[in-house]
Amino acid sequence: xxxxxxxxxxxxxxxxxxxxxxxxxxxIGKFSDDMADRDRCPFCEGREAQTPPxxxxxxxxxxxxxxxxxxxxxxxxKFPALRIEGNTARSGLGMFTRMDGxxxxxxxxxxxxxxxxxxxxxxxxxxxxxxxxxxxYEDLDRDERFEYLLLFRNHGRAAGASLSHPHxxxxxxxxIPKRTSEEIDAAERYFVKRGSCVYCDLIAQEFAxxxxxxxxxxxxxxxxxxxxxxxxxxxxxxxAHMASFGGISAADVPAMANVLKTTLLKLxxxxxxxxxxxxxxxxxxEFPRSPAYHWHLEIMPQLTRTAGFEWGSGFHxxxxxxxxxARYLRTTEVREEALPT
Amino acid sequence: xxxxxxxxxxxxxxxxxxxxxxxxxxxIGKFSDDMADRDRCPFCEGREAQTPPxxxxxxxxxxxxxxxxxxxxxxxxKFPALRIEGNTARSGLGMFTRMDGxxxxxxxxxxxxxxxxxxxxxxxxxxxxxxxxxxxYEDLDRDERFEYLLLFRNHGRAAGASLSHPHxxxxxxxxIPKRTSEEIDAAERYFVKRGSCVYCDLIAQEFAxxxxxxxxxxxxxxxxxxxxxxxxxxxxxxxAHMASFGGISAADVPAMANVLKTTLLKLxxxxxxxxxxxxxxxxxxEFPRSPAYHWHLEIMPQLTRTAGFEWGSGFHxxxxxxxxxARYLRTTEVREEALPT
Numbered sequence: 001x002x003x004x005x006x007x008x009x010x011x012x013x014x015x016x017x018x019x020x021x022x023x024x025x026x027x028i029g030k031f032s033d034d035m036a037d038r039d040r041c042p043f044c045e046g047r048e049a050q051t052p053p054x055x056x057x058x059x060x061x062x063x064x065x066x067x068x069x070x071x072x073x074x075x076x077x078k079f080p081a082l083r084i085e086g087n088t089a090r091s092g093l094g095m096f097t098r099m100d101g102x103x104x105x106x107x108x109x110x111x112x113x114x115x116x117x118x119x120x121x122x123x124x125x126x127x128x129x130x131x132x133x134x135x136x137y138e139d140l141d142r143d144e145r146f147e148y149l150l151l152f153r154n155h156g157r158a159a160g161a162s163l164s165h166p167h168x169x170x171x172x173x174x175x176i177p178k179r180t181s182e183e184i185d186a187a188e189r190y191f192v193k194r195g196s197c198v199y200c201d202l203i204a205q206e207f208a209x210x211x212x213x214x215x216x217x218x219x220x221x222x223x224x225x226x227x228x229x230x231x232x233x234x235x236x237x238x239x240a241h242m243a244s245f246g247g248i249s250a251a252d253v254p255a256m257a258n259v260l261k262t263t264l265l266k267l268x269x270x271x272x273x274x275x276x277x278x279x280x281x282x283x284x285x286e287f288p289r290s291p292a293y294h295w296h297l298e299i300m301p302q303l304t305r306t307a308g309f310e311w312g313s314g315f316h317x318x319x320x321x322x323x324x325x326a327r328y329l330r331t332t333e334v335r336e337e338a339l340p341t
Numbered sequence: 342x343x344x345x346x347x348x349x350x351x352x353x354x355x356x357x358x359x360x361x362x363x364x365x366x367x368x369i370g371k372f373s374d375d376m377a378d379r380d381r382c383p384f385c386e387g388r389e390a391q392t393p394p395x396x397x398x399x400x401x402x403x404x405x406x407x408x409x410x411x412x413x414x415x416x417x418x419k420f421p422a423l424r425i426e427g428n429t430a431r432s433g434l435g436m437f438t439r440m441d442g443x444x445x446x447x448x449x450x451x452x453x454x455x456x457x458x459x460x461x462x463x464x465x466x467x468x469x470x471x472x473x474x475x476x477x478y479e480d481l482d483r484d485e486r487f488e489y490l491l492l493f494r495n496h497g498r499a500a501g502a503s504l505s506h507p508h509x510x511x512x513x514x515x516x517i518p519k520r521t522s523e524e525i526d527a528a529e530r531y532f533v534k535r536g537s538c539v540y541c542d543l544i545a546q547e548f549a550x551x552x553x554x555x556x557x558x559x560x561x562x563x564x565x566x567x568x569x570x571x572x573x574x575x576x577x578x579x580x581a582h583m584a585s586f587g588g589i590s591a592a593d594v595p596a597m598a599n600v601l602k603t604t605l606l607k608l609x610x611x612x613x614x615x616x617x618x619x620x621x622x623x624x625x626x627e628f629p630r631s632p633a634y635h636w637h638l639e640i641m642p643q644l645t646r647t648a649g650f651e652w653g654s655g656f657h658x659x660x661x662x663x664x665x666x667a668r669y670l671r672t673t674e675v676r677e678e679a680l681p682t
Contacts, residue, residue, distance in 0.1 A: 003662075007568035009527050009539055015658045018665070081658045088601045093547045096567045177654035186350050197349055198436075205435045205534075226437045227348035227355045266641055279654070305501040313491055313518035313620070317356045317422045321344075324359070 002082055002101025004174070014102055015082050019285060038114040042078075043165035045070070045112035052076040058128045072127060072132045073109045078218045080105035081171060088145050088174040104140055104172040107295060108132050114165050117273075118153070119264035120336060121166070125294035126257035129168070133280075134253075136170055137246045141285050144174040148284050151245070156275030159302045176284050183281065184293050191292035197295030200241050211244040212322055214329045215262050222263045224329070225324035229306060231320035232271055234263055234329065236297040243283040243290040243291050260297070262334055267301060270332045343423055343442025345515070353519045356442055358422050379455040379588035383419075384506035386411070386453035393417040396447060397476050400468045412466060413473045414450045417655040422512060423447055429486050429515040443512035444522055449473050457508050459494070460605035461677060462507070467598035470509070474621075475594075478587050482626050487513040489521060489625050492586070498618025500643045517625050524622065525634050532633035540635030541582050553663055555670045556603050560596035565605045565667035570657035571613055572645060573666045575604055577638040578610040601638070603675055608642060611673045614640040633653075 002017040005113065042050035048066045056074040063069025076084075082103025090099045110129045111121055133151055140146055153168040154161040176184075190198040206212055206223050216233055222236045236259050238252065248256065256311040267274065282295040310316050343358040383391035389407045397415040404410025417425075423444030431440045451470045452462055459467065474492055481487055494509040495502040517525075531539040533667065547553055547564050555563040555575055563577045577600050579593065608615065623636040651657050 004376070005568040007566070009531075010524055011527065012568065012570075012655055014570055015656070016569075016662055017658055017660055042533055050619065092548075095543060096546075150656070159613075172658070177656045183351055186352065190350075202349065202436060205437075208435075224548055227346040227353065228357075230352075234548035314353055315356070315491070315514070315518045316521035317358055321357055322357045337586045 002080075003085065003309075004082075004099045004101050006097040008095040008097070010058045010178070011250075013175055014184035015081050017101065031143065039087050041163065041165050043073075043107075043109045043163060043167060044114050048073075051107075052078060053335045056132060056139070058132060068112075071110060072111070072128045074132055074136060075107055075109070077105040077107050077169065081175070084278060093214070100172070101129050102145060104143075104146070104170070104321070106136060106170050107140055108136070108168040108170065109258065110166040110168065116166060117170075117264075117268065118155070118166050119261055120270050123254065123257045123260070123261055126261050127253045130248075130253050130256055133168070134246070134248060139281075140170075140172045143172070146285060148173045148175065149175045149245075151280040151282075153278045155277070156273075156302070159277045161275075164308035164332075180281065184283070184287075184290075187292045187294070188290075197241050197292060197294050199237060199296065203237060212326045214266065214310045214326050215259060217255050217258050217262075219252055220259035220261055222329075227324045228318055228320075228324060228325070229300070229316035230300045231318055232267060232274070232325045232329065233318075233322075234267065234325075236263060236299070237294065238296075241291070242295055243293045245280050245282040245295045246288055246290040247295075263299065265334050266329045266332045267299065268333065269335070269338055270328050271301065271303065274303050283334065342427065343421075345423075345440045346461065347438040347533060349436040349438070350398050351519070353368050354516060356550045357443065366605065367438070369516035372470065375619045379506075381508050382455055382504065383496050383505060384414075384448075384450045384508060385455050385484060389414075392448075397473060397480070399473060409453075411453060413452070415471045415473055415480065416448055416450070417475060418446040418448050423514075429632065440515070443486060443515050445484075445487070445511070447477060449477070449509040449510050449511065451507040451509065457507060458605075458609065459496070459507050459509075460602055460609050462602070464598045464602055465596065471589075471594050471601075474509070475587070475589060478580070478623075481511075481513045481540060482587065484513070486515050489514045489517045490586075492621040492623075494619045495616075497614075497643070500618050502616075512531060517611050520646050521622065521625070525624070525628075525631075528633045529631075530637070538582050538635050540578060540637065542577060544580060553667045555607065555667050556600060556601050558596050558603075560593055561600035563600055563670075565670070566661035567663060569659055569661075569666070570661055570663035571641045571643070573608060573615070573642045573670065574659075574663075575608065575640045575666075575670065576598050577601065577640070578635065579637075582632070583636055584634045586621050586623040586628040586636045587629055588636075604670075607670045609642065610676070610679055611669050612642065612644065615644050617642045 002015055009290055045068045052075050054065050054073050054075050059070035060070040068262055079177045082101045082105050084104055086100040086102040088102055090097055110118055128160050137149055140149055150171045155283055172285045187198050212224045220238055222234055225235050278297055278299045280297050285292050346357055347354050360650050393416050395406050395414050395416050398411045400411035421616055423446050423536055425445055427441040427443040429443055431438055443662050452460055478490055480609055483491055491512045491575040528539050539658045553565045560578055561577055563575055566576050619638055619640045621638050623633045
């Protein structure tokens, strides 16, 4: 059973998901990536039996679960960091606090096709992926043990992807992650002081200046943040105030598919299909309608190596000015056929 | 001139150290590592002219600066993230705050020998390295623009090292990094509540239990932290309360050399010379004698890939229980000749 442990000083939680090993060097093999090629990829159509049973799918009418015919498929992670069984009682031992590693860890397989990218899927297909995110977001909200949903995507080995078949992941947590709390606390302090949402004000300021705007459609905007940690870091925000990703409407979905596809394509064309992570920052389940917080998606290309200094201090060195990154991305013409494979 | 920018929401600072590039893809080449081999390594003895002039050295009596004869040599980083010239006035633009990228960025070359590791140097040589750290710590304290000194080491390409010749780095900053402030604030809250240093209490609890103690000598202890983020993460702490690394005495230096060498050797032998980062966590220059904070050194082996989820949430998944890591490290016999090269 995995375990959740809290650092007594910084109050950050970690997941200790122990793999028993006979010798310490056994760990090394386990950590190396094993990118399954398409001949044995468990996410390909026709190999549904190789994954845990499907939790949700978007599939051809009448096609049975766990067989072919799907366009998007959600399954439990076969090697979950947290497990769905258990309770959320915390126990202490002197200064230390721990609890069972309770949570959900699911994989959203974004397409039956192996050799493609999320950015290359048709917008309608990306809209189906977003609908799957939303269905899982809402469904896991019903489990009252969960306080937060982390929705994220790793693209490329250097960004931590262990299977190349396009997929995203989600982890439902029985607590709010520390970085999320920090962001929310900061937004609430701003709201108390100014009476407005800091992200709404940020969007207004970015539109007024324009130099860090990458792309916009009627409902979403993509910007290079002023204090970007990573070269070509890009945030996607809904233009209208909305605290929770769970609040997106049916009409928001195609617009989100459009901004996500366009931004990821520009990034792939501009800096040669970089490894990246994206993560959805959303309000906790308890406060879906906060006037202070504003959900958004942060895309972090992994073009630089992160060194100890950054880990230890939270202080990042970014060699690309956000205004330059935005200009390059803004002026990159979206041509799918030009994408490096 | 590099620039320091503050995120308006999380108040985290970043360094924007722009390299001008004609095309965005030019960035990619710049980010790739270029490990100089020993034939052209600028840190090797005899190539002193290839670095900026030396700031400090431990060298043979009478040997002139910037020539051979040194055992430890400190020079400015040739490609500094921050520059020593400039002032620390902050300017705002709407919600945003920026300042000139003022700071010091120095390299501590730990030995004239190219093909070795810090862990393989004699303890007396490691003591010289620590004396160099201490001299730079004290010297940079005299520049009143600096509030904090980040002292760190990257070992191996996967940990961000760009030159294999053994070296550490320091960055003096005109502000306290956010992660440091968080740690200090947490320690101060604990002190107000309990009247004791949280790290002193932690050391006492770890000695009482013993299962996470890796090594100790008369003045220092190495432990696997209860909520370790990384497999085989290890912290080295002085046993006696001491807020600032600047407070180490002449008698502490050999004991620190001993615990550092022993811990790094055990790690190298136990998990096959892993890439690692270490970082010294110390009190800010302004509060060198805080009763609440306790300086220490955190070693973070880089055996797992960090994925988006960890970046976005601060939530780490560690596949090795700290008690297992401590047991493996504790029982690893220190034999230098067995170290993989």
